[in-house]
Amino acid sequence: MFLGFLTVLALFCSHCKKPEVPAELVVSALDVTAQAEDDSTEVTIRSNEVWTATINDMTPWIEIGRTRGEAGSTQLRLKFSSNGTGAPRYGIVTITSRNGQARRIKITQIGNLYPTYNTSPQAPDATGMSSTAVQLAAKMHMGINFGNTMESPVEGEWQNSKLTQSYVKFVKQLGFNTVRIPCNWNWTHLSDPDKAKIDPAWLNRVKEVVGWCVDNDMYVMLNTHGDNGWLENNVNAEKQESINAKLKALWEQIATTMRDFDEHLIFAGTNEPAVENAEQMSILNSYHQTFIKAVRATGGRNSYRVLVVQGPSTDPSKTFTLMNTLPIDEIPNKLMVEVHDYTPATFTILTGGDATWGKMFYYWGKGNHSTIEPERNATYGEEDVIDSEFQKMKEKFVDKGIPVLLGEYAAWRRNAINNSDFLPKDLAMHNKSVNDWTYYVTKQAKANGILPFYWEIGFMLDRANNVVKDQPMLDALMTGSK
Structure with a gap:
C-alpha cells in the first residue's frame, strides 16, 4: 500500500515543474x-x-x-x-x-574638431565649495540679470554703458545678492574661430566682472548665452557632434579661467535651447553632459562647482513633460535646473503691435481688467497658470532636492519712456497690472522654492548713473521676494 502511494506520488510529481523565473x-x-x-x-x-x-x-x-x-x-x-x-x-x-x-x-x-584647451588640469580642491546645490540656493535670496550687456556683440552697446564696479555695488545695496551674467563667447569674441579660441582679453574682462561680484559677497551665474543661436537653434542630430565639440572647447577655456573662484560662482551651460520633443531632449542632454564633463575635467574648485542645466526651451511646461532624466554628474548634489517665464508673452514682451501668434494684452490679473479698453484684457495666462507652472517645477525637481532657478522673467511697461508706440488707454490700470504681475511671479516662485532672476535691461535701473528709474517695479520685486 505504501509503495503504491509512493509510485502514484512519483508519477504525479513527474508532471510538476518549477515556476519559471522571467529572464532579466x-x-x-x-x-x-x-x-x-x-x-x-x-x-x-x-x-x-x-x-x-x-x-x-x-x-x-x-x-x-x-x-x-x-x-x-x-x-x-x-x-x-x-x-x-x-x-x-x-x-x-x-x-x-x-x-x-x-x-x-x-x-x-567624438573627434577632436578643436584643440584641447584643458591643458593644465588641477587636482580637485574642495576649499570654499562645501555647499550642496540645495544649500547654495538657500543663500541666493533675490537675483537680477545684467541683461543686454555682455551678450551683445560689443559689451554695453545695447545699453550705452559697460558694467562698472560701482554698478555692482549699487545693485547689491538695492537688495539683490545674486546676479546672472548672460555672456557672448562664440558670436564676436573668438580670436581664432576655426579653433574656437576665445579672445584672452575677453576672458579676463568677464573674470574682472565676476570678481567684482564675488568680492562684494554676491553669487554669480555665468552662462553661454544666445550667441547668435549657434547652439540654442541647433538642437538636432545633424549638428550634434559639432555643437558638442565647440561647447567642450568653450567651457574648457571658461572653466579654466574662472577656476579659482569659490562657490559664489556657478556655471550655466546654455541659455534657451529650442526643444520641442523627446528626440531633441535627448540631444540637449548630450550638450548638458558635454558641459558638465568639460568643467569637471579642469579640476581645482571646478571639481565641486554647482552647475546649472536648462530645461527644453527653458519652458516650465515643456520641462515638466520632457526633462525626465538629468545628465550624469559624478559629484552628487551639485546640479540645478533653469527655466524662464514670460507668461503670457502677449502681455509681458509683445509691445510692437499685434502678431500672428497673439494679440497684445495691456491688463493682467485679478481686479486689473479694464472697462475702458476691455479688448486688451488678458484672456489666459493669469494667476492660475503661473501657479500651475511653478507647482510643476516644485513637484518634479524642488521636492526631490534639485533646485530650480527662474533665470529670466519680466513684463514691460508700455509707455513713452520705454519707447512704446502702443500706449494703453487705461494707463493707470496697465501700470498696476505690470506691478502686480512682477510681484506675483516673484512671490509664487519663492513660495515654490524657485529662485527668481529678474530680467533687467535698463528699464528699471540707470546703469550709467546708478539711479532707480522705476521705483514701483523695484518695490514689487523686493516685496515679492520676502
Missing part, C-alpha cells in the same frame, strides 16, 4: 557618448544570471573593466583612449546573460 537583463545606458580625450564612464548591469561582456576586435580603443559578472546588480566601467583621428568613431559592447538575453551598448566617441 537591464543595462542602465545603451547609448554612450565619450569625449575625444581619454574618457570613462560606468554603466549598471542587472541580471538574474551570470553575464559576460565582449567588445569587437576592431575597437581596441575601448577597454572594459570586467568580462563577466554574477547575478544581481554590478557596475561595469568602460574606458576610452584618446581619439586623435579628428573624426568620430563607433563601437559596440555586448552584454550576454546565461538566461538567453543580450544587450548592445553603442559607443560614440
Whole structure:
C-alpha cells in the first residue's frame, strides 16, 4: 500500500515543474557618448544570471573593466583612449546573460574638431565649495540679470554703458545678492574661430566682472548665452557632434579661467535651447553632459562647482513633460535646473503691435481688467497658470532636492519712456497690472522654492548713473521676494 502511494506520488510529481523565473537583463545606458580625450564612464548591469561582456576586435580603443559578472546588480566601467583621428568613431559592447538575453551598448566617441584647451588640469580642491546645490540656493535670496550687456556683440552697446564696479555695488545695496551674467563667447569674441579660441582679453574682462561680484559677497551665474543661436537653434542630430565639440572647447577655456573662484560662482551651460520633443531632449542632454564633463575635467574648485542645466526651451511646461532624466554628474548634489517665464508673452514682451501668434494684452490679473479698453484684457495666462507652472517645477525637481532657478522673467511697461508706440488707454490700470504681475511671479516662485532672476535691461535701473528709474517695479520685486 505504501509503495503504491509512493509510485502514484512519483508519477504525479513527474508532471510538476518549477515556476519559471522571467529572464532579466537591464543595462542602465545603451547609448554612450565619450569625449575625444581619454574618457570613462560606468554603466549598471542587472541580471538574474551570470553575464559576460565582449567588445569587437576592431575597437581596441575601448577597454572594459570586467568580462563577466554574477547575478544581481554590478557596475561595469568602460574606458576610452584618446581619439586623435579628428573624426568620430563607433563601437559596440555586448552584454550576454546565461538566461538567453543580450544587450548592445553603442559607443560614440567624438573627434577632436578643436584643440584641447584643458591643458593644465588641477587636482580637485574642495576649499570654499562645501555647499550642496540645495544649500547654495538657500543663500541666493533675490537675483537680477545684467541683461543686454555682455551678450551683445560689443559689451554695453545695447545699453550705452559697460558694467562698472560701482554698478555692482549699487545693485547689491538695492537688495539683490545674486546676479546672472548672460555672456557672448562664440558670436564676436573668438580670436581664432576655426579653433574656437576665445579672445584672452575677453576672458579676463568677464573674470574682472565676476570678481567684482564675488568680492562684494554676491553669487554669480555665468552662462553661454544666445550667441547668435549657434547652439540654442541647433538642437538636432545633424549638428550634434559639432555643437558638442565647440561647447567642450568653450567651457574648457571658461572653466579654466574662472577656476579659482569659490562657490559664489556657478556655471550655466546654455541659455534657451529650442526643444520641442523627446528626440531633441535627448540631444540637449548630450550638450548638458558635454558641459558638465568639460568643467569637471579642469579640476581645482571646478571639481565641486554647482552647475546649472536648462530645461527644453527653458519652458516650465515643456520641462515638466520632457526633462525626465538629468545628465550624469559624478559629484552628487551639485546640479540645478533653469527655466524662464514670460507668461503670457502677449502681455509681458509683445509691445510692437499685434502678431500672428497673439494679440497684445495691456491688463493682467485679478481686479486689473479694464472697462475702458476691455479688448486688451488678458484672456489666459493669469494667476492660475503661473501657479500651475511653478507647482510643476516644485513637484518634479524642488521636492526631490534639485533646485530650480527662474533665470529670466519680466513684463514691460508700455509707455513713452520705454519707447512704446502702443500706449494703453487705461494707463493707470496697465501700470498696476505690470506691478502686480512682477510681484506675483516673484512671490509664487519663492513660495515654490524657485529662485527668481529678474530680467533687467535698463528699464528699471540707470546703469550709467546708478539711479532707480522705476521705483514701483523695484518695490514689487523686493516685496515679492520676502
